Amino acid sequence: MANVIETTGLTKVYGANGTAVHALRGIDVTVRQGEFVALVGPSGSGKSTLMAILGCLDRPTAGRYALDGEEVQGLSGTELARIRNRKVGFVFQSYNLLPKATVLRNVELPMLYAGVSRRDRHERARHLLEKVGILEKADVLPATLSGGQRQRVAIARALANAPALLLADEPTGALDSRTGAEVLALFRELNEQGNTVVLVTHDPHIASLAGRRVEIRDGLVAAPEEREEAA
Numbered sequence: 001m002a003n004v005i006e007t008t009g010l011t012k013v014y015g016a017n018g019t020a021v022h023a024l025r026g027i028d029v030t031v032r033q034g035e036f037v038a039l040v041g042p043s044g045s046g047k048s049t050l051m052a053i054l055g056c057l058d059r060p061t062a063g064r065y066a067l068d069g070e071e072v073q074g075l076s077g078t079e080l081a082r083i084r085n086r087k088v089g090f091v092f093q094s095y096n097l098l099p100k101a102t103v104l105r106n107v108e109l110p111m112l113y114a115g116v117s118r119r120d121r122h123e124r125a126r127h128l129l130e131k132v133g134i135l136e137k138a139d140v141l142p143a144t145l146s147g148g149q150r151q152r153v154a155i156a157r158a159l160a161n162a163p164a165l166l167l168a169d170e171p172t173g174a175l176d177s178r179t180g181a182e183v184l185a186l187f188r189e190l191n192e193q194g195n196t197v198v199l200v201t202h203d204p205h206i207a208s209l210a211g212r213r214v215e216i217r218d219g220l221v222a223a224p225e226e227r228e229e230a231a
Contacts, residue, residue: 002069004164004196005031005054010063012049012219023049025219026063031198033164036191038210039200046219048169051200055088055167056080068164085113089158089166093173095150097142103129103153104138110160121160128156132186148179155186159195166190168199172206184209 010027013020023046031037041047052058053065056072059080065072068087075083089110090096097106104125111121129135132152142150151171158166168187172180184206191197191211199210207213215222 001032001034003030003066004033004035004068005029005198006064006066007054008064010050010053010060010065012046012053012058013061022219024053024060024063027216027219027221029214029221031165031196033196034191034194036188036197036211037199038207038213039198039216040202040204040207040213041216041222042202045216047200047216050216051167051169051198054165054198055090056084085110086161087164089161089163091151091154091158091166091168091171093170095142095147095154095174097150097153097157099142102139102141103134103145106142106153107157107160110157114161116161124160125156128159129153131159132156146179147175148182151175151179151183152186155183155190159190164196166195166197168197170201171199172203180206 007027007029010024011022012024013022015021027050039047039051049058053060056067060073063073067083070083072083098109104122107125107128108121111124126135126138129138132155134149134152134156137145137149142153145153172183175183187197187199188209199206201207
């Protein structure tokens with residue numbers, strides 16, 4: 001299987017000289033196509049910084065990062081935005097839906113930025129909403145939905161451009177346990193369909209549902225990565 005994520009010696013330093021903070025101290029991580037990986041670590045461990053770099057929301061200070069075979073470090077802001085739109089689907093704890101746009105329009109938005117025709121993005125958005133079990137809510141506003149329904153919309157939006165990587169940051173953090181379990185089951189189903197998923201969490205139970213767990217502590221990978229045993 002090809003590598004969707006490959007980092008070597010990834011470092012991130014904020015500030016300079018006496019005020020420098022070393023958020024990442026040399027991260028080596030590989031995620032293969034089709035894997036479901038949980039990125040875990042306590043507050044201040046560097047996992048959020050790593051997630052931002054993996055999602056092309058930030059640049060490393062040093063080291064190498066290849067996303068779906070494309071070298072990312074050193075790219076301009078415009079190039080990073082292009083890669084984010086094409087290759088990364090984001091799911092956030094707070095959903096980040098546009099409140100004045102319908103559910104369908106929210107899902108269509110990444111395709112609009114990618115230049116997909118109106119007809120094609122409309123058809124694909126409806127297909128994705130059906131895939132996540134919420135097609136009947138296509139024409140309503142996000143404010144009318146429950147938290148679990150909003151997260152399903154966010155997942156559909158994340159899949160809009162068929163990204164190489166589905167990156168989820170504490171996606172069940174704002175949900176009750178039952179609804180959270182349903183959303184996690186959806187992530188597992190998407191992974192079984194071939195989607196590469198990296199899920200950031202502080203919850204050991206949630207991490208245990210992934211095929212592999214990578215723990216970040218003090219800016220480093222804390223323990224050897226354990227791959228899921230072959231069936």
